[in-house]
Amino acid sequence: MNIPTDLKYTKSHEWARLEADGTVSIGITDHAQELLGDLVFVELPEIGRELAAGQEAAVVESVKAAADVYAPLAGSVVDGNSALTDAPEMVNQDAYAAWLFRMRPAAASDLDVLLDAAAYQEIVAAA
């Protein structure tokens, strides 16, 4: 199971990475992409949208199913990875390189309450 230790995670299978400019990149985990199978469509949030922690932010769809992607923390959307619109399979190829959107967190400390790799690993193992 590929769960990088330098990222933060949620129970709903998002990963979050603090970037040098203070924004947070968000994607879905390798486990999530494996469960969904081949992705064929990604719907990204509008830039500027304000999101609460746990709010639906994006949608990823595979041939099998649609899944919501939730904001791991509160903040505003500053960027969407538009490359995924034409190539959603990039999420299957490398889930941790294929970020979906970036947020400017309302409070950077909100990142600390997310799961670390070990805690996320336990959740995946228990599922």
Added chain:
Amino acid sequence: MVDFGGWEMPLHYGSQIEEHHAVRRDAGMFDVSHMCAVDVRGSDARDFLRRLLANNVDRLQMPGKALYSTMLNDAGGVIDDLIVYCLDDCNFRVVVNAATAAADLLWMAARLSEWELAATITARREGKDALAMIAVQGPHARGRVWQALPEYRAACEALKPFFAAVVGEYLIASTGYTGEDGYEITLPAAHAEGLWRALAEAGVRPCGLGARDTLRLEAGMNLYGQDMDATISPLDAGLAWTIDLRSPRDFVGKAALLARPQQHQFLGLLLIDRGVLRAHQSVHTAHGDGETTSGTFSPTLQRAIALARLPLATTLGEVVQVAVRDKLLAARVVKPCFVRNGSSLV
């Protein structure tokens, strides 16, 4: 792995999309042993099926010929869809869906005794007579089957579509659920693993239920329980071509169908906007609302497609709106057969 009508079955063996492409471009195989083969035998077997099925078994005038049909209830709803093979005049093989098999068998047995006909109904599911079924589909399917079963080549080489050859305990039929050429092979359950391995060695790719669904949807073929069920008239599910209302023959559901003509058109949708269509999304047209009954992303067309029940006045080429989550997406109405023999028809 998922539960499918009580059978534990794989959604895919790795990548659903690659399995889909393997069938369109080369050859793939499906373990469809969950489908239930039912033998109907006896001097009244033909009479029984003539009254039981909405399509006319009298179209089967030579051994080996196959026919797609629905089996209706008295209200004209679809109990199941099936393929019936004529093996000889007193010997028919009916292949029904897994989830409906138990109810089908009860229904068939009840009609048989009600009509007091001389026939036996035997499900070939258990014990030493149990049958398995492997579907091998794709432009190279036939050649790969001949490679794996060289001793059967002569019997099945010249089979035209919708015919079957019986060779010993094997029934090799040129039928399928993908819109591609190929065979469906029914064989003793004990032989299934060996054939599967031989086909894999011949280069046939194992495919799961996921690819089976995207392939049948591209081919515009209905899925029982999704595109039609016991509450839906076959006339509203695009199955009018399988209903024989012309011959004087009576069959279960005929009176109900005559009393309630077609209410909906059953057509295809090709999504113009980006997104994925799914079952049970509402469709807004200039003539009223309809509903998708199946939807997916088509790996061949690289676009979302759906089958939909639409108002009768709907015409091909029309642009309609499909409610996908909080948005209305534009889709074009097309014939429900999207892909055939590897090529787009839309």
